[in-house]
Amino acid sequence: MAIADAGSSPGHIPRRRRLRVDLTTPTLLGLPLAWLAVFFLVPIGIVAAYSFDVYSLDPGPHSFTLTAWRDFLHSSVYLRLFWKSVRMSLTVSAIVVVLAYPLAYYLALSGTKRKYILLLLLIAPFLTSYLLRVLAWKVILGNQGVVNTFLFWTGLRSPDHPLSQLLYSRFAVMLVLGYIWLPFVALPIFVSLESLDRRLLEAASDLGASRLQAFRRVTLPLSLPGVVAAFLFVFIPTLGEFVTPSLVGGANGYMYGNQIVDLFGTGFPDWETGSVLAIFLLGVVAVLTVVFARFLQPRQVAAD
Amino acid sequence: MDKQEATERRLSREHLLRLAAAAGGAGLLSRADKAQAALDWLNAESGRLQVLDWAGYGNDGGQAMFAQYVKTHPKNKPQFTYMTNESDALAKIHAGLKPDLFRPYVGWVKYFATSGLVQPWDPKLISNFKHLNPFMVKAGQYKGKQYGIPDDWGFDAILYRSDKVTPKARSWGLLFDERYKGKIAWFDDLEMLTIAGLYLGFDKPWRQTDAQLKRSQKFLMSKKHLVRLIWSSETNLWEAFGSGDLWIAYAWPNDWVQMKKKKLKVVYMRPKEKPIAWVGMFMLRKGSPRPNLAHAYVNAWSSARSGKWLEDNYGYGHANTLARPSSSDLLKALQLTNPKAVTEPSAHLDRDIPRRAVYARMWEEVKAS
Numbered sequence: 001m002a003i004a005d006a007g008s009s010p011g012h013i014p015r016r017r018r019l020r021v022d023l024t025t026p027t028l029l030g031l032p033l034a035w036l037a038v039f040f041l042v043p044i045g046i047v048a049a050y051s052f053d054v055y056s057l058d059p060g061p062h063s064f065t066l067t068a069w070r071d072f073l074h075s076s077v078y079l080r081l082f083w084k085s086v087r088m089s090l091t092v093s094a095i096v097v098v099l100a101y102p103l104a105y106y107l108a109l110s111g112t113k114r115k116y117i118l119l120l121l122l123i124a125p126f127l128t129s130y131l132l133r134v135l136a137w138k139v140i141l142g143n144q145g146v147v148n149t150f151l152f153w154t155g156l157r158s159p160d161h162p163l164s165q166l167l168y169s170r171f172a173v174m175l176v177l178g179y180i181w182l183p184f185v186a187l188p189i190f191v192s193l194e195s196l197d198r199r200l201l202e203a204a205s206d207l208g209a210s211r212l213q214a215f216r217r218v219t220l221p222l223s224l225p226g227v228v229a230a231f232l233f234v235f236i237p238t239l240g241e242f243v244t245p246s247l248v249g250g251a252n253g254y255m256y257g258n259q260i261v262d263l264f265g266t267g268f269p270d271w272e273t274g275s276v277l278a279i280f281l282l283g284v285v286a287v288l289t290v291v292f293a294r295f296l297q298p299r300q301v302a303a304d
Numbered sequence: 305m306d307k308q309e310a311t312e313r314r315l316s317r318e319h320l321l322r323l324a325a326a327a328g329g330a331g332l333l334s335r336a337d338k339a340q341a342a343l344d345w346l347n348a349e350s351g352r353l354q355v356l357d358w359a360g361y362g363n364d365g366g367q368a369m370f371a372q373y374v375k376t377h378p379k380n381k382p383q384f385t386y387m388t389n390e391s392d393a394l395a396k397i398h399a400g401l402k403p404d405l406f407r408p409y410v411g412w413v414k415y416f417a418t419s420g421l422v423q424p425w426d427p428k429l430i431s432n433f434k435h436l437n438p439f440m441v442k443a444g445q446y447k448g449k450q451y452g453i454p455d456d457w458g459f460d461a462i463l464y465r466s467d468k469v470t471p472k473a474r475s476w477g478l479l480f481d482e483r484y485k486g487k488i489a490w491f492d493d494l495e496m497l498t499i500a501g502l503y504l505g506f507d508k509p510w511r512q513t514d515a516q517l518k519r520s521q522k523f524l525m526s527k528k529h530l531v532r533l534i535w536s537s538e539t540n541l542w543e544a545f546g547s548g549d550l551w552i553a554y555a556w557p558n559d560w561v562q563m564k565k566k567k568l569k570v571v572y573m574r575p576k577e578k579p580i581a582w583v584g585m586f587m588l589r590k591g592s593p594r595p596n597l598a599h600a601y602v603n604a605w606s607s608a609r610s611g612k613w614l615e616d617n618y619g620y621g622h623a624n625t626l627a628r629p630s631s632s633d634l635l636k637a638l639q640l641t642n643p644k645a646v647t648e649p650s651a652h653l654d655r656d657i658p659r660r661a662v663y664a665r666m667w668e669e670v671k672a673s
Binding site for chain 2: 057059075077078080081138142143144145162164165167168250251252254258259262263264265266268269270271273
């Protein structure tokens with residue numbers, strides 16, 4: 001009771017007790033903040049320093065310069081690659097959200113007793129290695145893979161003319177990314193739908209709304225924060241993706257993330273340009289996150 | 305002897321302590337050989353030998369080539385980190401990796417020798433050194449010092465499926481043939497600009513002018529739509545080539561050997577513009593705490609037995625002139641009896657690219673295009 005009182009009227013907390021509370025908060029926050037600072041902000045700062053040539057692999061004299069940034073912004077090649085990656089990520093995110101929504105809807109609102117078992121099945125692939133899941137697609141999509149073998153068997157294609165666009169292509173990258181990220185999309189939508197107040201749907205029905213109208217006017221708007229969160233969950237990581245494209249993308253599926261990796265590694269290395277590309281990506285993602293965060297409206301959701 | 309070398313040779317405090325301890329030990333034991341044993345014990349290099357090498361040359365299949373070293377140094381077995389090309393090795397070293405030795409190829413000897421990252425070898429510590437091909441030994445020198453110990457060698461040329469592909473000519477042009485769109489693989493390295501230069505007929509493909517480089521880059525960009533895969537890992541190439549996803553590829557002799565093992569009808573074509581030849585050069589990192597172990601490791605690699613194994617199993621040549629493969633096909637294909645197979649008029653030996661950074665940037669732009 002004393003705790004409840006103290007929580008409701010902090011003005012009555014004795015001075016010594018208030019002091020302890022004041023120290024607890026920074027202590028609890030201190031570790032994660034320090035972690036963020038050391039393993040997130042400092043590395044970003046170092047990468048940024050490389051992009052301005054403050055740090056350099058070149059042992060010779062060097063100083064602050066905007067040359068790499070200027071070259072990047074004038075380079076149609078890198079910007080074009082960035083837009084190609086944005087388009088691919090947007091396509092993957094949109095398709096996966098559209099596919100995941102009905103799935104999450106069924107799991108959350110169908111009332112089936114097995115929904116948590118089904119949810120577990122949905123996330124079961126996460127129990128295996130990411131690399132393994134991507135490599136498995138090579139077996140499926142290759143010239144002698146499952147799909148082509150089936151086409152040969154049915155006579156739809158001759159073994160001399162397999163569907164060769166399936167692997168080492170932009171399509172392969174988007175397909176595999178979609179498969180990998182589908183559960184990530186389904187989960188936030190599922191949570192959003194499951195927390196929906198069912199009485200609102202009953203009220204809509206009582207007021208004469210059809211099921212479609214109720215979905216369009218009630219369910220969909222209220223689940224939008226989950227949809228936006230899900231979209232972001234896919235879009236942000238896939239924009240900087242490099243593992244999947246390097247395994248199934250070939251020359252055509254090469255993405256912006258691959259370019260960053262190559263500039264830091266096999267491409268001579270050119271850490272200055274690589275850092276510019278990395279910081280640019282980080283900036284774009286940060287801006288998009290801020291913009292999309294407005295749609296999440298966490299306070300309104302909390303109030304609801 | 306320059307000032308730096310003189311400083312390095314000066315006895316350090318640590319060495320003095322070691323000598324004092326050895327002398328003390330000798331006094332106590334009163335026998336010269338025991339004193340030597342004490343000195344050896346004190347000078348012993350410890351820990352596992354750190355090797356930065358290419359895939360296939362470590363514990364992933366290349367054990368036979370350093371088996372002798374493992375036998376004589378069981379407590380200092382090599383520990384491998386893998387590199388995909390020299391730039392990758394450079395990036396890893398810059399990022400803090402401290403290998404005792406690593407293996408760039410002949411075109412990088414000057415770059416690394418002048419980078420301050422490596423130190424010369426002492427050939428007297430490598431008993432097999434006298435059997436190494438003198439031409440290749442010389443290629444590993446810079447300003448009279450032996451920065452690179454030659455070992456494996458081979459060619460960059462074109463591998464193609466003879467049952468699927470009919471080349472118009474024996475030329476690098478097969479990598480740019482419109483008829484085989486989607487069936488071609490390039491290699492992920494700035495060397496593709498050199499190959500484009502060779503194909504376009506430039507007299508110095510390793511020293512292209514700005515205009516020539518721009519032309520080579522534009523040419524590669526215009527042909528990139530034909531390319532299915534730009535490979536950096538041989539296993540990736542073997543898998544795609546073996547499954548029929550690829551018919552034509554920039555390749556090394558080992559790739560030809562591996563595809564033949566898969567019973568594919570393949571030809572390893574030497575283009576009329578000549579293949580590019582390479583020689584692997586072991587390099588000793590400056591500041592390595594295990595220089596003696598590194599010499600022992602390279603000595604094992606340099607033996608005729610290791611060379612024969614390399615030739616028989618990987619289809620690469622070996623710098624040891626006593627090494628001979630079991631197969632006469634290999635002997636003929638690699639011209640192993642020709643001591644200058646890696647240079648004119650047989651092939652272009654890979655060489656230093658003075659403007660390597662410019663080449664690298666332009667190659668990255670080709671990939672991004």
